[in-house]
Amino acid sequence: GENVEQHPSTLSVQEGDSAVIKCTYSDSASNYFPWYKQELGKRPQLIIDIRSNVGEKKDQRIAVTLNKTAKHFSLHITETQPEDSAVYFCAVWMDSSYKLIFGSGTRLLVRP
Amino acid sequence: NAGVTQTPKFQVLKTGQSMTLQCAQDMNHEYMSWYRQDPGMGLRLIHYSVGAGITDQGEVPNGYNVSRSTTEDFPLRLLSAAPSQTSVYFCASNPGTGGFGELFFGEGSRLTVL
Numbered sequence: 001g002e003n004v005e006q007h008p009s010t011l012s013v014q015e016g017d018s019a020v021i022k023c024t025y026s027d028s029a030s031n032y033f034p035w036y037k038q039e040l041g042k043r044p045q046l047i048i049d050i051r052s053n054v055g056e057k058k059d060q061r062i063a064v065t066l067n068k069t070a071k072h073f074s075l076h077i078t079e080t081q082p083e084d085s086a087v088y089f090c091a092v093w094m095d096s097s098y099k100l101i102f103g104s105g106t107r108l109l110v111r112p
Numbered sequence: 113n114a115g116v117t118q119t120p121k122f123q124v125l126k127t128g129q130s131m132t133l134q135c136a137q138d139m140n141h142e143y144m145s146w147y148r149q150d151p152g153m154g155l156r157l158i159h160y161s162v163g164a165g166i167t168d169q170g171e172v173p174n175g176y177n178v179s180r181s182t183t184e185d186f187p188l189r190l191l192s193a194a195p196s197q198t199s200v201y202f203c204a205s206n207p208g209t210g211g212f213g214e215l216f217f218g219e220g221s222r223l224t225v226l
Contacts, residue, residue, distance in 0.1 A: 001171070009152070032212050043202065043217040044155065089154055093212045098162055099170060100145070100215060104154040 002027045004092050006103030013080050014111050021106045023090035024072040032093035033066060033073045036102075039086045047088075048075070080110045113138050118203050118218035125193045125225045133188040133221050135203030141216070142208030144186040145170070146178065148199040149220075155202065161186055162208060193225045 003026040013019050023033075034049035050057045050064045050073065057064050061080075066073040077084055090103040119134045137144065145160035147170075157170030161180040175197060177189040186205075190197060203218040 006154070034214070036215075043219055044215075045217070046214045049213070091155075095212070098143070098160060098168070099157055100212070101157065101171065102147075102155040104152065 002030065002092055002094060002097070002099065002101045004090065004101050004103045006090050006106060008106060009104065010107045010109070012109045012111060015080060015082060017080055019075075019077045019080055019084070019108055019110075021075045021088055021090070021108075022072060023074070023092075023103050024070075025092045026071065027092075027094060028068075028071065029096055030071075030092045030094050033064070034091050034093075034100075035062075035064060035075045036089045036091065037086045038089065038105075044089060077108075080108075082110050082112050084108060085110045115139065116203055116205055116216050116218035118201075118221050120221060121219065122222050123224070125190075125223065127194060127225060129193050130189070130191050131193065131223075132190075133201055133203075133223070135186045135188065135218060136184050137186075137203075137205045137216070138184065139205065139207070139216070140183060141205035142183065143206040143212075144180065145204050145215070146176070146186070146188045147202045147204065148172065148197075149202060150199050158188065158201075190223075193223075195225045197223065198225045199223060 031052040036044040038044040063076045146158040147155040159178040161167045201221045204215045
């Protein structure tokens with residue numbers, strides 16, 4: 001089955017700095033790659049996603065890049081703010097399996 | 113729309129007891145799924161359904177049963193609870209058509225098995 005690895009497990013940055021979280025996956029048939037943010041005690045919420053026919057997507061301070069050849073994708077957060085502190089999850093979807101498989105999560109702490 | 117509704121929000125069970133976590137959505141979504149969340153292990157897929165009458169296993173299905181008799185409801189049953197099933201459980205849904213997109217999560221159900 002699909003295997004999704006996410007690094008790092010924790011990340012601490014100074015406010016205003018950039019943060020990068022990386023995920024690798026195993027199945028080359030995967031075609032949809034979302035990122036979710038989960039604040040303490042809350043449900044996960046989608047923040048950005050990318051499909052396999054696109055290499056990069058931006059939405060204000062967040063961006064996702066996809067390298068299908070290397071089977072990895074990354075979340076980039078620029079000009080980090082304290083409210084960016086949360087746990088971030090990557091996920092991988094395959095149309096053939098109907099499964100959305102999540103990475104193990106990254107706890108991001110933005111220090112004021 | 114209420115979105116995805118899970119009940120109960122909190123539950124304490126003794127080992128060997130059975131219970132059902134309820135999940136309902138009012139968005140007419142075809143795809144529904146159950147995840148469990150444990151510290152350091154992310155969200156792991158238990159079971160999923162692509163439509164009424166159809167269910168399939170995810171990554172960690174052992175100890176859990178599901179059914180999908182209607183589009184709206186997708187209950188998760190624990191037949192004989194074990195301490196290893198202590199976790200936070202999330203139900204989630206997606207329209208299931210036009211290519212997969214956002215997964216809409218319920219608020220979660222925190223289960224403790226003593």
